[in-house]
Amino acid sequence: MGEWFQAREPHCASIVFQKVDTVLELRALTKHYLTHPAVNGISISVARGEFFALVGPSGCGKTTTLRLIGGFEEPTSGEILLDGRQVAGTPPYQRDVSTVFQNYALFPHLTVAENIAFGLERRNHIAKSEIRAKVQQSLSLVQLSGKETRKPHQISGGERQRVALARSLILEPKVLLLDEPLSALDPKLRKQMRSELKSLQRRVGIAFLFVTHDQEEALSLSDRMAVMNQGSLEQVGTPRELYRQPSSRFVAEFLGGVNWVNGAGVRPEAVRISRERPGNHVHWIGGVVEACTFLGNCLHVETRLANDTRCTAEVAQNGFEFVPGDTVYIWWNTADELRIGNGA
């Protein structure tokens, strides 16, 4: 704690400095299974009320990290500080964090209301009437009023997820851990739940630590995010920072498409393409169209450049058509080139 943190509001250009109140801090957190390290010396701090995403390909150690914080696994070494207090070694039921599991892990024998009340009932000295009132409050928070007597198998996937959220949030944990909470939903519902999740987080003001393998989810939801690869941390920052200034080729490629042309990395949406030779004011490269993929809102034009490298350009739907075999000219603003931090 006591560090200064540069928070960038996405919609305003000014840089706001604020004192950051760290709620969760991981210090050199490591977990070894037999010989192979699942989590390898990770250090992250999550601010109070922050929406923090942990992303990476499957097997990168992000879920293990979450289980370490939740208390389901014990770290081989390193520290987990919750509100400045070391919690590694305390069992899950004594930790002030709560987890929304990937398949929600609702208790099938209990009703919606009983599932939500489960945590409060485990605490001493809470009156039944108070529990009932809080459950009602939680139900309306996640818009499930009227479904309290249903069993988990009688409600939809999206509703199950909201029960899991309510069940954890009713305990007012310091950090809510979410393990791929949207992956069990169908794609259309997933996008809807994404915005619901975000607004819910803003309303309750609890820090969310969100694990996902979906970079789009992480980019759109999080205030800050960390990219993990093979048990190690690649980069931590705001979605914009990571997307535009990735520290490694891995981060650049994990977060979106990248063309590597003459050592420079360019996102497909930054690539300009034309059938007419542009003026001499731009530094263009000639190429041939290999394929053109229609994606609804845009076109992906795959080209092979003169030096045999491939480059994909994302083109808005503006009536242009590219046919394989077309000779095209490609260029981009040098400002749009990715600045790979560690010199990939």
Place this chain on the structure above:
Amino acid sequence: MSRLRATFVAPSAMVMILLFFVPLLIVFVYSLLTRGPYGGVMKPWTIESYIRVFDPLYGEILWRSVWIALLSTGLCLLLGFPLALYIARSSTHKTLLLNLVVLPFWTSFLIRTYAWMFLLRDTGLINSGLEAMHVIRQPLPLLFNTGAVILGLVYGYVPFMVLPLYATLEKLDPVLLDAAEDLGASPWVAVLRVVVPLAKPGMIAGSLLVFIPCLGAYLTPDLMGGGKTVMVGNLVQNQFTTGRDWPFGAAVSLLLMILVVIVIQALGRRGEDLI
């Protein structure tokens, strides 16, 4: 299609009719006749056997059978539940452990009961061992009492409790235990509040599989109880052998069956309510 189904069902239906319903009918007819002088049955028709069942002497035997069977079932549940949970949650040795549970079935129940008698009798391994170590002077009364009968029943039927329990516990998602602990339940509370309710179908199935044979047990009380702990099974056997009262034996065995059907109905319905 229905002819094919009939073909498949026919053999077992024949077996059931010939070896179950016909004998049952014979037992029913016998129960309504008068005892013959040397066993067997003769006319006239009467329901006297059924009236005699309610004699306090037999009521005592019936009551003893019920509580011994209940106690044995309870003990099987207490012993079997942790074992089944352990096997279900063990990651590597599931098959080995399950094989160990059913291993006793490789030997005849009669032989295993005799083995217990050799262990428990006055000059048996336990008593002579304790005497040799000077723990006791007189042999402990381990055999030929109700405790020995219950021991024998629990020993004999605990696998029937473990197997159905294992089947339900194995299906239980271990993440549910994580979730319970995450929400503040200690491991004990998690088992009590999540595992036990979800294991109820297995507990009911296992309890039926143990309770029913225990209620009708006759070999164990005969051998381990030394004839002193008479249960319904022994009563029935006696009527057909030394008692030479076949109609009464038939009436008691039918009554035992009715009792079992009632228990199955009651527990079975509760099992359906779950989840």
